[in-house]
Amino acid sequence: MLELRDLVCRYGKVTAVKGLSLKVERGQLVALIGTNGAGKTTTLKAISGLLPPSGGSIWFDGVDITRASARKILSLGIAQCPEGRHVFPYMTVTENLEMGCYLRTDKQEIAADFERMFEQFPRLAERRLQPAGTLSGGEQQMLAIARALMSRPKLMLFDEPSLGLAPNFVERTFDIITNIRANGTTVLMVEQNALAALEMCDHAYLLESGSLALSGSGAELIDNPHVRSAYLAG
Amino acid sequence: MDQLLQHLLNATILGGTYALLGIGLTLIFGIMRVVNFTHGELYAFGAYCMYALVMPLGLNFFMALVVAMALGALLGATIELLLLSRLRGADIDTTMLVMIGAWIALQNAEQLAWTGVALSINNPFPSEPLIVGPLSVSWNRVYVFFVALLLILGTYYLINRTHLGKAMRATFQDRDTAALMGIRIDRIHTATFALGSALAAAAGALLGPVFVVAPTMGDLAAAKAFAIVILGGLGNIKGATLGGFILAFVEELGAGYISSGYRDAMGFLLIILILLFRPTGLFAQKERVG
Numbered sequence: 001m002l003e004l005r006d007l008v009c010r011y012g013k014v015t016a017v018k019g020l021s022l023k024v025e026r027g028q029l030v031a032l033i034g035t036n037g038a039g040k041t042t043t044l045k046a047i048s049g050l051l052p053p054s055g056g057s058i059w060f061d062g063v064d065i066t067r068a069s070a071r072k073i074l075s076l077g078i079a080q081c082p083e084g085r086h087v088f089p090y091m092t093v094t095e096n097l098e099m100g101c102y103l104r105t106d107k108q109e110i111a112a113d114f115e116r117m118f119e120q121f122p123r124l125a126e127r128r129l130q131p132a133g134t135l136s137g138g139e140q141q142m143l144a145i146a147r148a149l150m151s152r153p154k155l156m157l158f159d160e161p162s163l164g165l166a167p168n169f170v171e172r173t174f175d176i177i178t179n180i181r182a183n184g185t186t187v188l189m190v191e192q193n194a195l196a197a198l199e200m201c202d203h204a205y206l207l208e209s210g211s212l213a214l215s216g217s218g219a220e221l222i223d224n225p226h227v228r229s230a231y232l233a234g
Numbered sequence: 235m236d237q238l239l240q241h242l243l244n245a246t247i248l249g250g251t252y253a254l255l256g257i258g259l260t261l262i263f264g265i266m267r268v269v270n271f272t273h274g275e276l277y278a279f280g281a282y283c284m285y286a287l288v289m290p291l292g293l294n295f296f297m298a299l300v301v302a303m304a305l306g307a308l309l310g311a312t313i314e315l316l317l318l319s320r321l322r323g324a325d326i327d328t329t330m331l332v333m334i335g336a337w338i339a340l341q342n343a344e345q346l347a348w349t350g351v352a353l354s355i356n357n358p359f360p361s362e363p364l365i366v367g368p369l370s371v372s373w374n375r376v377y378v379f380f381v382a383l384l385l386i387l388g389t390y391y392l393i394n395r396t397h398l399g400k401a402m403r404a405t406f407q408d409r410d411t412a413a414l415m416g417i418r419i420d421r422i423h424t425a426t427f428a429l430g431s432a433l434a435a436a437a438g439a440l441l442g443p444v445f446v447v448a449p450t451m452g453d454l455a456a457a458k459a460f461a462i463v464i465l466g467g468l469g470n471i472k473g474a475t476l477g478g479f480i481l482a483f484v485e486e487l488g489a490g491y492i493s494s495g496y497r498d499a500m501g502f503l504l505i506i507l508i509l510l511f512r513p514t515g516l517f518a519q520k521e522r523v524g
Binding site: 049070075079080086089090091095098099100102103147151 | 410
């Protein structure tokens with residue numbers, strides 16, 4: 001479904017991603033793990049079209065999206081729930097969700113999706129007219145996820161979904177992601193909480209300073225001595 | 235007492251156009267982070283369009299306003315596409331210098347096209363003022379006030395209720411995330427600059443027939459627009475609306491009761507005081523646009 005071939009990304013003179021190749025198959029939940037600065041977020045930005053790659057290519061359903069605009073990529077079916085949630089703080093919960101379906105024109109279906117989101121996230125329904133900036137961190141994460149779902153994506157990218165959340169919300173967030181996959185949406189997730197990510201994924205890639213260090217099923221990586229000592233210590 | 239009421243009425247009517255002048259500028263700063271030094275020239279451009287459309291071309295006075303606004307939007311979009319779109323990501327100083335250059339170029343172009351002689355525009359209103367009790371006001375000014383009010387309300391509606399307005403606010407609040415939503419950031423920038431420019435042109439087209447039209451008319455308008463925007467807090471539309479009215483009241487009462495020679499100085503004195511004591515503006519709040 002999604003394939004990166006020798007992806008290279010630079011910020012000025014710094015090369016953040018150095019020739020990364022990976023695949024996400026339809027229906028899978030794939031995790032991308034690694035330390036801070038390993039190039040995970042950069043990779044997601046490149047897939048979403050926010051950062052034009054310096055080399056290599058990105059393919060989605062057989063279409064080359066390496067240099068496509070963020071709008072084009074979204075319209076092909078890739079949505080992203082960005083790191084740090086990034087809700088629009090001065091817009092209401094409802095307006096944030098409206099932004100999520102900015103490109104859609106099927107009014108009736110949109111109304112149905114609103115109902116579905118509010119049913120699934122009752123806290124958002126209660127706060128639908130509140131500015132998103134007044135929500136708690138966990139509620140903002142729910143909103144960011146719901147907003148991304150409003151585009152009805154085929155592939156959802158999650159960037160550090162558990163970062164900065166209270167423990168009960170961390171668990172909730174992972175449950176929601178598992179659910180999204182169960183409902184047929186493919187997921188590519190970047191996560192620092194390596195153990196949780198490896199336990200829930202079908203396949204995982206370990207990034208170290210911009211390059212692929214290891215890949216395999218979640219269970220294989222959990223058993224790997226290097227992963228155990230460097231990422232799952234304790 | 236009657237004199238005070240007359241001053242208050244004059245101030246209210248003047249405040250409407252000041253607010254209109256202010257929101258165009260604050261919108262562009264709030265969304266694009268561009269200090270728009272061409273704002274006053276777009277105001278002058280609106281007035282000149284009004285002159286050209288009504289006097290030599292003989293277009294209907296009311297239609298001319300609509301056409302002047304459209305031309306203002308077009309000129310704004312052109313400035314954005316020619317200059318600002320190349321400066322995305324440049325620091326604010328660079329953008330400011332370029333806009334100062336554009337300001338000078340536009341002003342001289344106006345002088346070249348229409349010469350330095352002040353021009354006046356005929357209006358279709360009765361020359362007798364409207365008299366209500368002890369108060370009198372010209373029909374043209376009443377018209378100006380209500381059109382300004384309509385345009386301000388229209389802008390609020392556009393920003394808060396429409397698809398385009400929401401995309402503008404989203405872009406301002408979080409650019410990258412707005413791009414992730416499929417919003418075309420470049421188009422939003424052009425549309426925002428065009429909208430701010432159309433509002434400036436509208437203010438010029440409304441006030442052109444009240445005063446006279448001259449190439450340097452934009453300078454004072456720009457200075458006042460900046461004063462209004464600073465009063466209200468940069469990027470704050472509600473603040474700019476209130477700021478426009480406050481500036482008008484200070485000027486009108488200052489001119490009426492202190493000295494009419496210092497009318498334009500009153501506003502700037504107020505700005506100095508505000509910058510000293512409340513540098514973020516009178517209505518500083520977190521939300522800037524909307």
